[in-house]
Amino acid sequence: MNIVVCIKQVPDTTDVKINPETNTLIREGVASIINPFDVYALEEGVRIKERQGGGTVTVMSMGPPQADVSLREAISVGADEAILLSDRAFAGADTLATAYTLAAGIKKLGDADIILMGRQAIDGDTGQVGPEVAENMGIPHITDVRKIEEIKDGYITLERMLEEGYVRLKVKLPIVMTVVKEINEPRLPSLRGKMNAKKKEITVWGAPDLDINTQRLGLTGSPTQVVKIFTPPKPEGGKIFEGGASEAVNELIKELQGAGIRFGRKKEG
């Protein structure tokens, strides 16, 4: 079983502050962490390997050279191999270019049975890279996986979380999955894992190492570009209805009716 886990190094958002003048993230002095959703993906990858009694968990990230810290952290909690896709040409990539590059990395690695990632990154919050990697590779993808039931005879049975309830699916491998945090409780690193991670050689692949069209990389290959990041202005005005809940609700209804809003009872059945 060859398992690939894609991780993203992101700023620790519990520390993030916005510069009120430029409306951009203040990145200086903010610690970098593995995107928390990817940590669940990594844990699930390691658990699949343990449960299937063999295989390799390869962790892959596209990012600057400093991202190797996150890859080593992944090694310390059970990943076997780590690949960093790093090249000036990859910089400024949107989800399309990122997914294209990651897919090229996974293809070069070869024979991946399961590709895992978190449902979204906490900095961009798009949730697009997983499905786009699958499209680039021409294989199925399932998002928001909350449980893996069984992996047997080239098929995987899993549960995909919906807003209310879940859907149980059986899918042919290979597959790209994005996971939700309900799927597991990630383990802490061990001291031996940390020592092993320190010694581990991280493979770095640049654009020339991959079979790719350079026009589809980085900023050049990105149809979307971030124009502005800003904090939405706080809504002004508003009215607070005091008193107990039923009292306040009655007051609110009166106010709304006064504004011409009608309330009707929904018909039964």
Add this chain to the structure above:
Amino acid sequence: MNYFLTEEQREIQALAAKIADEKIRPIAHEYDEKEQFPSEIVKVLGDADLYRVFIPEAYGGLGGGVLEMSLVVEQLSRACGGIALAYAASGLGIIPIILFGNEEQKQKYLPKLAAGEIIAAFALTEPDAGSDAGAIKTTAIKNGDNYVLNGTKQWISNGGDAAIYTVITLTDPTRGARGSAAFLVDKGHPGFEFGKKEEKMGIKANSTRELIFQDCKVPKENMLGKDGMGFMVAMKTFDQSRPGVAAQAVGIAQGAFEVALQYSQERKQFGKPISAFQGVQFMLADMATQIEAARALTYQSARTIDAGEKNVAKDASMAKVFASDTAMRVTTDAVQILGGYGYMREYPVEKMMRDAKITQIYEGTNQIQREVIAMNLIKESVRGKKG
């Protein structure tokens, strides 16, 4: 303060701190109330390799010593001194195996203990033998290739939850200390039962039980060291374990101090945070200073032991007595700073005050520690040596 720890020691410290903050602190109150042994934390500590840090590499350890063990105990104790004891008391049971075990005994127990698969305990105290350890009555009488144990050990930390017990006995009661021997006895061994679980003031998350030996036949291969060495095993073990108790005390004090410092900045009276009042400021300053002094003494005594110095009893006792007295003072002051809230079980410091108390009592009361310190001072003086 910079203690110039190695990178590996800092990593051990950071991992123990992470476990304390993420896994132990959230359950500390509940486990104290329910008096529940933290088996799943033992598993977390085992998976994190923390039991390995003070065990030799040849037996699955990471080859560190008393300092590494103390760093772990301190961090765990910051969150809960009771839960930390599942680790520290196992250390107390493991040390005699490292110091006196033969190759076979080490191979049999240390790899499992290093992995945290099993934990250990140490049994010396009896109903009538506390500070006067020489008054123990548990006997181990030779009978062919076996020794037959009879007697009751009392207040044994990890009692019932540990899988392996180092038990100090008398093989020849007529010879006193010279007629003593230490034995390794497995949980479940015929003739070895557990008595009642004690109801304690603090460290409630640890199980403290009686060990009852009734015609418990133990093969002579289970003897640690030689016949006649029982008390030596105990004393040499305590020399190495006392910095661990000191570290537990430092951790409890640090945990209480952190709560008090935070609270003093949030709690407003007379229109300002109470940290703005000099009366509170001086308390905080004294607490922090005493903790730092206790930590320095603890680490230094641990380093002295790890460096292989011969006479370490005085240093170890100084660390234990100073750190535990500090923990009692600091936790009492933390309760004072939190005032009425500090006295409530809903807030963490009253528990820390209860947990701190035991560090002045166990592994040799502070009165016994002072006696050890004084006796060594006098001995050194007579020999014309300088301290």
